Amino acid sequence: MSQALRRPETLLPLTALGITVIAFALIPTYTDSDISAFDVYNTFQIFARLGPIALALGLTMIAGEFDLSVVGTYALGGMLTVQAGQENFAYGLLAAVGAGAVIGLVQGCVIAGLKLPSMPVTLATYIALLGLTSALSGGLTKTYSNVSVTLWVDQTVLTYFSPRSLITLGLFGIAAVVLTYTRWGRELRAIGGDRRASRVAGVRVGRLVVGTFVASGVLSALGGSLLSFSLGSANPDPGVQPLIVATAAALLGGVSLAGGRGNTLGLLGGILAVALLAEIVTVAALPLYVTQLFYAGLLGTIVVIDAPDLHSALIRQRARLRFESARPSRAGTPPHRQI
CATH class of the missing domain: 1.10.3470.10 (ABC transporter involved in vitamin B12 uptake, BtuC)
Incomplete structure (x- = not known):
């Protein structure tokens, strides 16, 4: 996936629109209605x-x-x-x-x-x-x-x-x-x-x-x-x-x-x-309440995902994991010679 597609302003609408289009196309499979x-x-x-x-x-x-x-x-x-x-x-x-x-x-x-x-x-x-x-x-x-x-x-x-x-x-x-x-x-x-x-x-x-x-x-x-x-x-x-x-x-x-x-x-x-x-x-x-519950859950999820502190924490965690994976293992390094 390219860097542009990973950006939230691209990834979120593409994902949301893709899911709803699929759900819309599959209406005849889970209801008695045709499109x-x-x-x-x-x-x-x-x-x-x-x-x-x-x-x-x-x-x-x-x-x-x-x-x-x-x-x-x-x-x-x-x-x-x-x-x-x-x-x-x-x-x-x-x-x-x-x-x-x-x-x-x-x-x-x-x-x-x-x-x-x-x-x-x-x-x-x-x-x-x-x-x-x-x-x-x-x-x-x-x-x-x-x-x-x-x-x-x-x-x-x-x-x-x-x-x-x-x-x-x-x-x-x-x-x-x-x-x-x-x-x-x-x-x-x-x-x-x-x-x-x-x-x-x-x-x-x-x-x-x-x-x-x-x-x-x-x-x-x-x-x-x-x-x-x-x-x-x-x-x-x-x-x-x-x-x-x-x-x-x-x-x-x-x-x-x-x-x-x-x-x-x-x-x-x-x-x-x-x-x-x-x-x-x-x-x-x-029922109408299904839509309301969906909007409530959607807004709550996006607000949590978009929280700046969460972004910072994820970035710090990713940097720490990269550092840990790049650092050579102590068991694999030869011991220092003593003079």
């Missing part, structure tokens, strides 16, 4: 629903931050889309994306300017956004009446896709190009790995953090907007399930909790594995 083209289509629909949040959260994690507000921005984006886009979907889409950019800008400026930890700041934003969304809707689910848009975003394209899933794939493609071929991508990993060294090297850490949170806000709001178009409605409180699934997908995608590690293709593999798992549960008619 159809619709099951593959529905897997990509689940991916389209959760992909923007996972990508938004993964970008902030690579930078060494954690944006808990993604679900609040997701809910607000969907509600603004429904309320502002009844006559013209573009107005609703622009309202959602604009709100997401403003939310990310404010959060990024507060976190970078005051050098505050991101989790409490984004948690407060998450709670505030849920309250704002509920106030805008009166605590009720709002209906989107533009049926033509609802039908368009979920129409079948090339048997397995829809415009919504293709748009989500496009977002991952854009992020992959930016992270791989631009200075922003290299510096994003640098500040996640060692922020102090990045400042010494001349990286504008504050601007990068602000830009990352703006991207997170735009992606989250856009995801909520596309979901509202698809469902024909907006829910003021989507719950914490999207955040849990997005976190699991990011960790499965090889993103480190400590920051500085991860790539877009790994995130894509992680969210596709999660989407396949959700479809397996649906097709096999398994």
Whole structure:
């Protein structure tokens, strides 16, 4: 196995996606259900629903931050889309994306300017956004009446896709190009790995953090907007399930909790594995708690594996074993002559 394949950002998503693909293909052997083209289509629909949040959260994690507000921005984006886009979907889409950019800008400026930890700041934003969304809707689910848009975003394209899933794939493609071929991508990993060294090297850490949170806000709001178009409605409180699934997908995608590690293709593999798992549960008619228990066990396992102290201990143990194996045995060395 090459060194690149041994890296967590490559090994984890490849392993997770491979296992779920095999489990998906073997559904007819352990259930009475057969796999159809619709099951593959529905897997990509689940991916389209959760992909923007996972990508938004993964970008902030690579930078060494954690944006808990993604679900609040997701809910607000969907509600603004429904309320502002009844006559013209573009107005609703622009309202959602604009709100997401403003939310990310404010959060990024507060976190970078005051050098505050991101989790409490984004948690407060998450709670505030849920309250704002509920106030805008009166605590009720709002209906989107533009049926033509609802039908368009979920129409079948090339048997397995829809415009919504293709748009989500496009977002991952854009992020992959930016992270791989631009200075922003290299510096994003640098500040996640060692922020102090990045400042010494001349990286504008504050601007990068602000830009990352703006991207997170735009992606989250856009995801909520596309979901509202698809469902024909907006829910003021989507719950914490999207955040849990997005976190699991990011960790499965090889993103480190400590920051500085991860790539877009790994995130894509992680969210596709999660989407396949959700479809397996649906097709096999398994109880919902099976999925919840799996996510809990998965998150716990990955957190333990990703623990820095455990990595250091394993490295020390490997070095000690190599030293012991390389050192000549005392029994095989000739005794020293005495003068």
